[in-house]
Amino acid sequence: MPEAASKTRREKVEEKERAILAATRAVFRDKGPEDAKITAIAQAANLAEGTVYLYFKNKQALLMAAVSEFYAELTQDAEAAVRAAHETEGRLTALAQLHFSRVLDEWPLIAEAMGPYLPSPEYRETEAYALNRRYVAVFDGVIRDGVSRGEIRADVSVAVMRDAFYGGLEHFARSARLRDSLPDTQAEVAQFLTVFTAGIMDRPSAGVLDGARVIRRLQGVITDIEDQLRAGQQDDVEMQDGEGTQ
């Protein structure tokens, strides 16, 4: 049994597997989940129904494999996007746009594949879970990096931020599907990010600062000055609405 031949065989099998996965994703995308029967998938891959079962244990496994492929691709692109941007905000924006658009495309598949697992802890045993972990690890990395740079608050667990980020985006993608024609996605994602980053940032760019710190600083300066002034002139510095009301 020669090495080369064995390798070729494995390659052929993997190629066919990928073909079936591609057919699956295509059927879900343009025929909808209702019509994503095994028959339709087999037909799209130019195979008989039974053949699909030579490559995948059952429909559930097939869908999971398709989702795994989806996450693997997504992870690649997410990593690339993060490498391309150098500040935290840009990275989060890129991740959000990417996640939103991809999930919007393949949501029916993802939902159908995940559905049966969501209520059970056995999902943690699946390959899709492992790949999902690797995917969100990209986000986690961005956050941790941001924390170490002092850009992101350290008093909230990454897990919570992650849930807020992806949960918000996915819910958002779902509502976007309902509002018939897709509206200005970029703009809406940007709005979402406004809220998210404002909540997460330690020293956000959007014109918000750490109030306690600023006030302490201000207080110090003013005391200094008052001292100085007391010694010199007599005019008093106007100092009213220190807390502000809008």
Place this chain on the structure above:
Amino acid sequence: MPEAASKTRREKVEEKERAILAATRAVFRDKGPEDAKITAIAQAANLAEGTVYLYFKNKQALLMAAVSEFYAELTQDAEAAVRAAHETEGRLTALAQLHFSRVLDEWPLIAEAMGPYLPSPEYRETEAYALNRRYVAVFDGVIRDGVSRGEIRADVSVAVMRDAFYGGLEHFARSARLRDSLPDTQAEVAQFLTVFTAGIMDRPSAGVLDGARVIRRLQGVITDIEDQLRAGQQDDVEMQDGEGTQ
């Protein structure tokens, strides 16, 4: 055909409907979605399979009705919770806790019932959609009230906030289900709310202020003072890290 008798009949029908819905929710809750076959539901309601179809067009309709009931109850409780609290933050906390715990309980049912509809816009025609609207209207009301009081920023659409809120919470509930034993829910929801409210508030309580405004104010004061000082003393006020680095 007497009024009383007719009324009694309708009542009987509605009572049986409610019984079937209760059985459905019970089966989902304690036998899991896998085993929530029509047979099991019928059995739990002490009926033959066929009888279920006398009251609901098909399984899908049955599940939707169950979800509708769920949302109706949830809306009642949400309204009560909002009435009980008087400031925006307390109201949001109450809504979050309520949503989180309830959704955690009945997620399998909700997911299964919604699944088929999520990708399609025909969901908007369903009763469940209408009830969901009424439910989120409670949240919307809290937000709008908060905006009018100047507590919540007005530059982000309520829809975005809503998606961030419920999306984050639901994702969160899902991850909580995965982490085998449920951890300190209260505490985690509180963390989530920290992030969410910080993002949404106009003048958040957590020691954050509008930076641009503070800086403008500070600048003005300093210029004043510099003028004064120039005329009087000669000591200079130390003024370095104006932007701060953590």
Place this chain on the structure above:
DNA sequence: AGTATAGATGAATCAAGTTCATTTTTTTGG
């Protein structure tokens, strides 16, 4: 070419939802 082995097929089986002819229960009128 001839046999062995892997790969593919689609008819048969199975499972769950749905329908419907029949049976049981309830209502109504004499």
Place this chain on the structure above:
DNA sequence: CCAAAAAAATGAACTTGATTCATCTATACT
């Protein structure tokens, strides 16, 4: 109170889609 009519309930039969498997076809090796 009884019988006919109407309403409600039943479960066996049907339908649809996933899965299995006996059979067939193509490929590899001598």
